[in-house]
Amino acid sequence: ADPNVHRSSTFAPVNIAVIKYWGKRDTALNLPTNSSLSVTLSQDDLRTHTTASCSPKFTKDELVLNDEDQDISGARTQACLRELRGLRKEVEAKDGSVPKLSGMALKIVSENNFPTAAGLASSAAGFAALVRAIADLYTLPSSPAELSRIARQGSGSACRSLFGGYVAWKMGTEKDGSDSAAYEVAPASHWPDMRALILVASAEKKDVSSTVGMQATVKTSELFNHRAEHIVPARMTAMEECIKDRDFATFADLTMKDSNNFHATCLDTSPPVFYMNDTSRAAVRVCEAINTRAGKAICAYTFDAGPNAVVYYIAENEGQVAGILKSILGGKMGWNSLQGRAVQAAEMPK
Ligand code: PMV
Numbered sequence: 001a002d003p004n005v006h007r008s009s010t011f012a013p014v015n016i017a018v019i020k021y022w023g024k025r026d027t028a029l030n031l032p033t034n035s036s037l038s039v040t041l042s043q044d045d046l047r048t049h050t051t052a053s054c055s056p057k058f059t060k061d062e063l064v065l066n067d068e069d070q071d072i073s074g075a076r077t078q079a080c081l082r083e084l085r086g087l088r089k090e091v092e093a094k095d096g097s098v099p100k101l102s103g104m105a106l107k108i109v110s111e112n113n114f115p116t117a118a119g120l121a122s123s124a125a126g127f128a129a130l131v132r133a134i135a136d137l138y139t140l141p142s143s144p145a146e147l148s149r150i151a152r153q154g155s156g157s158a159c160r161s162l163f164g165g166y167v168a169w170k171m172g173t174e175k176d177g178s179d180s181a182a183y184e185v186a187p188a189s190h191w192p193d194m195r196a197l198i199l200v201a202s203a204e205k206k207d208v209s210s211t212v213g214m215q216a217t218v219k220t221s222e223l224f225n226h227r228a229e230h231i232v233p234a235r236m237t238a239m240e241e242c243i244k245d246r247d248f249a250t251f252a253d254l255t256m257k258d259s260n261n262f263h264a265t266c267l268d269t270s271p272p273v274f275y276m277n278d279t280s281r282a283a284v285r286v287c288e289a290i291n292t293r294a295g296k297a298i299c300a301y302t303f304d305a306g307p308n309a310v311v312y313y314i315a316e317n318e319g320q321v322a323g324i325l326k327s328i329l330g331g332k333m334g335w336n337s338l339q340g341r342a343v344q345a346a347e348m349p350k
Pocket residue numbers: 016017019020021022036121123124155156157158210211303304305
């Protein structure tokens with residue numbers, strides 16, 4: 001290995017929100033219009049692996065994702081790089097003997113083991129991994145909360161992928177975003193039998209990016225104001241409580257309602273934005289039927305900015321939930337690639 005090349009690798013997991021982030025009050029800093037809450041999924045299944053390296057020989061910053069060169073001139077990526085370099089400069093100023101890595105170009109190589117930009121939270125894992133890999137390379141003393149504040153500027157939902165288990169992103173009130181970061185609501189071990197089934201209705205790139213979609217909603221939907229001001233604040237409190245109580249029926253009820261409310265604000269946008277399709281709605285109907293048959297909510301669907309469903313359930317109900325979803329949707333409903341995979345809620349790697 002070239003002794004002039006400094007290198008560090010890390011993994012970051014995907015998180016899937018049960019109270020959705022949708023809307024920015026500051027687009028430059030990625031400050032949200034409401035708080036949100038998610039579950040971090042096992043990185044054995046869905047994760048980004050990222051290696052960050054720097055060397056005096058590198059000529060310009062570069063990012064390669066799944067073997068393709070990416071444009072990193074965008075303000076979001078630049079904000080993350082600028083903040084991390086600034087923190088490295090502080091380390092270098094304190095200790096004159098450490099190498100001056102902040103002045104070297106960076107090479108970042110990332111790989112996702114799931115479809116990119118198909119509404120499977122790829123940007124969340126991507127920016128979380130990028131920030132952690134560079135923070136490790138720079139041996140920054142930063143806490144996960146500080147790194148989450150930086151990752152937030154790359155992609156809002158990325159701030160939640162710096163923590164394992166059950167994670168909230170507090171919207172904060174400061175203009176500079178200094179109090180808009182993620183925190184752990186409960187570790188994965190608190191409710192270890194939580195499972196998520198990922199149903200891939202389409203692995204194609206979504207047609208309206210979350211940034212474009214959410215700002216159209218903020219501008220044109222009146223329903224959105226009601227969601228941000230009243231619905232979400234009440235749900236955040238209720239969701240934290242039911243996680244603490246391991247009350248799945250309430251967790252499921254809030255999760256499904258919040259997904260539907262978020263997609264209702266998309267429909268209320270002018271022109272309307274459709275992320276769910278016929279296949280998504282078939283999954284909703286099957287989940288509702290499973291819950292009716294069980295006499296209580298034993299599964300909870302949720303949809304991000306795309307048609308793919310994530311269905312949460314408790315391990316003991318695996319047969320009733322995953323079994324039925326697979327048998328009904330697997331063949332008939334045009335799921336050309338049903339990848340029903342049960343993944344676990346997970347802690348962050350040490
Ligand atoms: O982080 P972004 O900008 O890709 O936005 C993600 C928005 C949703 O996935 C739809 C909701 C969420 O809270 O993750």
